[in-house]
Amino acid sequence: xxxxxxxxxxxxxxxxxxxxxxxxxxxxxxxxxxxxxxxxxxxxxxxxxxxxxxxxxxxxxxxxxxxxxxxxxxxxxxxxxxxxxxxxxxxxxxxxx
Numbered sequence: 001x002x003x004x005x006x007x008x009x010x011x012x013x014x015x016x017x018x019x020x021x022x023x024x025x026x027x028x029x030x031x032x033x034x035x036x037x038x039x040x041x042x043x044x045x046x047x048x049x050x051x052x053x054x055x056x057x058x059x060x061x062x063x064x065x066x067x068x069x070x071x072x073x074x075x076x077x078x079x080x081x082x083x084x085x086x087x088x089x090x091x092x093x094x095x096x097x
Contacts, residue, residue: 046057066072 049056
């Protein structure tokens with residue numbers, strides 16, 4: 001009887017390195033052209049408003065001055081808060097009519 005010894009295939013180190021290099025290049029290109037920061041960057045308020053609205057950009061809001069203003073104190077509420085939620089549906093939706 002003859003014994004056959006099968007040789008194991010050894011991976012070629014060069015082809016493995018080329019595949020890794022190609023994957024790294026694809027990842028780098030995807031990162032460079034599809035940067036998330038470019039899509040999610042919020043514009044500055046000064047860029048959105050016209051130059052005539054510079055006062056609006058530099059405005060400082062004093063909440064205490066607003067609440068203590070006599071016109072604000074004369075305002076009244078016309079609704080009752082919290083709003084009442086009406087009953088919807090039936091208590092047992094599976095009960096026949």
